[in-house]
Amino acid sequence: MTETRPESDDTGAVPAVIDAGESAAELLESVEDALERGDAAEVAALVEPEHPADLADLVESVDPELRSALVDAIHSDITGEVLAEMDETVRGEVVDMLGAARTAEAVSELDTDDAVAVIEELDADVQQEVLQELEPEDRRDIEQGLAYPEESAGRLMQRELIAVEADWDVGEVIDYCRDSADLPDNFYELIVIDAHRRPIGTVALDRLLRSQRPVPVSEIMEGDPTLIPVDMDQEEVALLFQRYNHASAPVVDAQGRLAGVIMHDDVADVITEEAEEDILALSGVQESDVNAGAFETVRQRLRWLVVTLVNTILAAIVISQFADTIETLVAVAILMPIVAAMGGNSGMQTVTVTVRALAMREITRANVRRALWREVVVGLIHGAIFAIIMGGIAGLWFASAKLGLVLAGAMLVNMVWAGLAGAAIPLILKRMSFDPAIASGPFLTTTTDVLGFFLFLGLATLFLV
Numbered sequence: 463m464t465e466t467r468p469e470s471d472d473t474g475a476v477p478a479v480i481d482a483g484e485s486a487a488e489l490l491e492s493v494e495d496a497l498e499r500g501d502a503a504e505v506a507a508l509v510e511p512e513h514p515a516d517l518a519d520l521v522e523s524v525d526p527e528l529r530s531a532l533v534d535a536i537h538s539d540i541t542g543e544v545l546a547e548m549d550e551t552v553r554g555e556v557v558d559m560l561g562a563a564r565t566a567e568a569v570s571e572l573d574t575d576d577a578v579a580v581i582e583e584l585d586a587d588v589q590q591e592v593l594q595e596l597e598p599e600d601r602r603d604i605e606q607g608l609a610y611p612e613e614s615a616g617r618l619m620q621r622e623l624i625a626v627e628a629d630w631d632v633g634e635v636i637d638y639c640r641d642s643a644d645l646p647d648n649f650y651e652l653i654v655i656d657a658h659r660r661p662i663g664t665v666a667l668d669r670l671l672r673s674q675r676p677v678p679v680s681e682i683m684e685g686d687p688t689l690i691p692v693d694m695d696q697e698e699v700a701l702l703f704q705r706y707n708h709a710s711a712p713v714v715d716a717q718g719r720l721a722g723v724i725m726h727d728d729v730a731d732v733i734t735e736e737a738e739e740d741i742l743a744l745s746g747v748q749e750s751d752v753n754a755g756a757f758e759t760v761r762q763r764l765r766w767l768v769v770t771l772v773n774t775i776l777a778a779i780v781i782s783q784f785a786d787t788i789e790t791l792v793a794v795a796i797l798m799p800i801v802a803a804m805g806g807n808s809g810m811q812t813v814t815v816t817v818r819a820l821a822m823r824e825i826t827r828a829n830v831r832r833a834l835w836r837e838v839v840v841g842l843i844h845g846a847i848f849a850i851i852m853g854g855i856a857g858l859w860f861a862s863a864k865l866g867l868v869l870a871g872a873m874l875v876n877m878v879w880a881g882l883a884g885a886a887i888p889l890i891l892k893r894m895s896f897d898p899a900i901a902s903g904p905f906l907t908t909t910t911d912v913l914g915f916f917l918f919l920g921l922a923t924l925f926l927v
Contacts, residue, residue, distance in 0.1 A: 777911040
């Protein structure tokens with residue numbers, strides 16, 4: 463194995479590794495200082511060597527009051543790649559600053575999938591202005607992409623691809639690629655099509671280059687390719703790529719004809735987006751945008767805070783029915799949050815695991831009962847463990863074995879219920895076509911809180927008062 467060592471300078475010293483975060487912070491500080499001094503030339507010089515992704519981060523991070531001056535200073539450096547890497551909210555501001563003509567020029571540099579991703583997030587009127595500035599061929603391709611449903615394979619695919627026929631030989635394919643002026647920026651496979659432009663196989667680029675020129679493509683192609691319908695949901699596409707480790711995959715229309723190709727880098731973005739959506743949804747937040755305004759953020763989060771408020775009111779109503787018990791036994795007031803909290807946390811663990819399993823298609827009709835039973839057993843074991851621990855603590859703390867038994871019984875039943883509900887609620891919501899990641903948490907919290915308080919206070923009233 464070859465060992466790679468850091469290169470040293472003439473003095474034999476090894477260069478220091480620069481922390482990316484620290485470097486970005488220093489660049490931001492330098493750019494803002496130059497902007498405040500009105501030195502556009504220095505700003506342009508500072509950003510000139512930056513990668514498009516880093517430049518997009520810089521535009522997002524700069525003080526909003528200086529963003530317009532920054533865009534003016536680096537007008538020509540804001541390429542299509544920079545726009546594609548930008549946050550949606552900031553991108554809209556930058557497009558307004560650039561104008562439709564300059565935006566169209568930048569977008570025309572992109573592959574169709576990235577161009578569609580940039581255009582689709584713009585306001586409808588701005589979108590039309592930019593489209594009108596594009597060349598007719600580019601505009602047609604982007605409009606066709608926009609015509610497909612959101613988050614579908616049609617939106618995700620790019621039309622730039624290499625398709626060859628099975629009766630070609632390797633030499634013809636290589637010559638075709640060398641002579642073609644419209645090759646994709648990046649490609650890893652060639653798609654083999656029949657006379658009706660239906661995909662019948664793929665040829666990996668490395669296999670093509672290892673083959674002799676006279677070898678027919680039909681001899682080196684992999685048959686039965688994974689074909690992705692244009693209307694397939696992007697989450698399903700991501701699962702196919704994960705399962706079969708594709709670098710790319712052909713997309714076909716309703717007649718089975720080749721419409722485009724999806725690349726692994728776009729699928730990686732989808733996987734990240736879907737994971738972020740599920741994580742945020744479990745907290746009752748649908749979008750995370752640090753660049754969004756305060757009022758927009760309030761609007762997005764308010765509904766789930768209202769749901770939480772309703773949940774707490776229901777719990778308060780249950781507690782109010784046992785006011786006499788609480789007044790008589792102060793210990794009950796001290797201990798009752800433990801029952802609800804342990805049930806809620808235990809249930810959320812189950813919800814998280816179940817939502818992930820649903821997203822990854824790991825739960826099916828064949829194993830759903832086993833999955834439910836497993837969570838009930840887990841809840842029973844956890845409930846027994848913590849019921850013994852807290853029952854013993856409560857009994858010693860307040861010198862009452864009955865109180866300890868009441869607390870233990872309530873905890874045991876509530877944690878068993880949390881296991882069952884944490885698995886069942888996402889499954890039921892999925893069956894009803896609701897997003898289980900968004901709605902499971904509030905429903906679970908309501909049931910575990912209300913049941914926990916009712917069990918503990920009810921048992922206390924029955925056995926202790």
